[in-house]
Amino acid sequence: MARAAVLGRLTWQVGTVAVVREETATARTIVLDVPGWSGHTAGQHVDVRLTAQDGYSTQRSYSIASAPAPGRLELTVQRLEDGEVSPYLTDVLKPGFPLELRGPIGGWFAWDPAAAGPVLLVAGGSGVVPLMSMIRARAAAGSHAPFRLVYSVRSPDTALYPAELAQRGHAGEGVEVSWVYTRSAPAGARVRVGRLNPVVLAAPGWTPEAAPAVFICGPTGFVEAAASLLVRAGHDPGVIKTERFGPSGGQA
Amino acid sequence: MNTHLDGNVLAGALGEVFAVDITTAVAQCASCGTSQAMGQALVYTDAPGLVARCRTCGEVVLRVTRSPGRTWLDMRGVRCLELHVPGE
Numbered sequence: 001m002a003r004a005a006v007l008g009r010l011t012w013q014v015g016t017v018a019v020v021r022e023e024t025a026t027a028r029t030i031v032l033d034v035p036g037w038s039g040h041t042a043g044q045h046v047d048v049r050l051t052a053q054d055g056y057s058t059q060r061s062y063s064i065a066s067a068p069a070p071g072r073l074e075l076t077v078q079r080l081e082d083g084e085v086s087p088y089l090t091d092v093l094k095p096g097f098p099l100e101l102r103g104p105i106g107g108w109f110a111w112d113p114a115a116a117g118p119v120l121l122v123a124g125g126s127g128v129v130p131l132m133s134m135i136r137a138r139a140a141a142g143s144h145a146p147f148r149l150v151y152s153v154r155s156p157d158t159a160l161y162p163a164e165l166a167q168r169g170h171a172g173e174g175v176e177v178s179w180v181y182t183r184s185a186p187a188g189a190r191v192r193v194g195r196l197n198p199v200v201l202a203a204p205g206w207t208p209e210a211a212p213a214v215f216i217c218g219p220t221g222f223v224e225a226a227a228s229l230l231v232r233a234g235h236d237p238g239v240i241k242t243e244r245f246g247p248s249g250g251q252a
Numbered sequence: 253m254n255t256h257l258d259g260n261v262l263a264g265a266l267g268e269v270f271a272v273d274i275t276t277a278v279a280q281c282a283s284c285g286t287s288q289a290m291g292q293a294l295v296y297t298d299a300p301g302l303v304a305r306c307r308t309c310g311e312v313v314l315r316v317t318r319s320p321g322r323t324w325l326d327m328r329g330v331r332c333l334e335l336h337v338p339g340e
Binding site: 009010045047059061102105106107108109220241242243244245 | 264
């Protein structure tokens with residue numbers, strides 16, 4: 001399936017919004033029915049294109065949040081105040097609306113559930129979206145690959161999927177979740193507020209010797225910082241895969 | 253502006269013209285000879301089109317520019333491109 005999904009040139013197709021789910025005050029998940037969609041590999045994205053009545057059109061890339069499934073996919077979109085595409089997706093789009101998209105796109109920043117080795121995921125803000133797809137794909141495939149997610153958010157109210165991550169992070173599930181709060185921590189939590197640091201990244205069992213596959217996704221500055229911390233700790237730069245999103249061209 | 257994204261952002265524009273994924277393709281840089289997956293390239297989007305630079309030496313590896321009905325692809329920075337052929 002993963003291979004079939006990347007074979008053939010990309011063409012635009014039209015999906016229909018099945019459900020929208022509010023995730024935070026500024027982010028929502030859009031569930032799309034896409035006829036003929038053959039699924040994706042966790043980590044891949046789609047391009048979404050909006051066309052105005054006068055013919056002006058613009059497109060952005062959005063990571064797929066769901067586990068691979070035929071005919072259906074979920075995108076979680078963070079609203080950008082000065083965004084050209086995201087405000088339409090987060091504020092206007094309703095169930096039943098059509099949405100033009102193409103994909104799945106990109107085979108580099110992707111995790112194949114057939115890989116049994118440990119996987120270290122490092123997310124900054126809405127960079128958790130493609131990593132969530134990997135966590136969900138792991139569960140859907142019945143994979144026992146050890147997973148660890150280090151998720152950096154400004155404050156608890158900006159976190160995506162907190163309830164699901166708490167559930168998937170239960171002991172015995174094989175997914176460890178560590179939170180980093182850069183501005184404010186949950187009330188009563190004994191967590192230090194601050195940036196991602198070497199101590200958080202170096203959990204027992206997650207040393208360079210364990211040679212985990214590493215996926216980092218977030219804003220450019222976050223990705224740079226996380227990648228250099230891991231390289232300095234001794235991780236092989238060759239196994240670190242990054243996906244930065246920036247002001248243009250990337251994930252709006 | 254000096255911020256860059258990753259080779260992942262090339263996938264859409266090049267997926268329009270190539271039948272196989274470009275981000276897992278390994279490109280040998282014409283300047284320094286390093287071979288790296290295109291997904292590892294540094295991609296600058298604040299130019300006309302997308303400009304991919306070598307992670308090792310910083311030279312331009314590939315440029316792709318899109319206009320209605322047309323794609324321009326400048327690959328003079330690639331000495332050799334090794335593509336994965338699915339299904340084999």
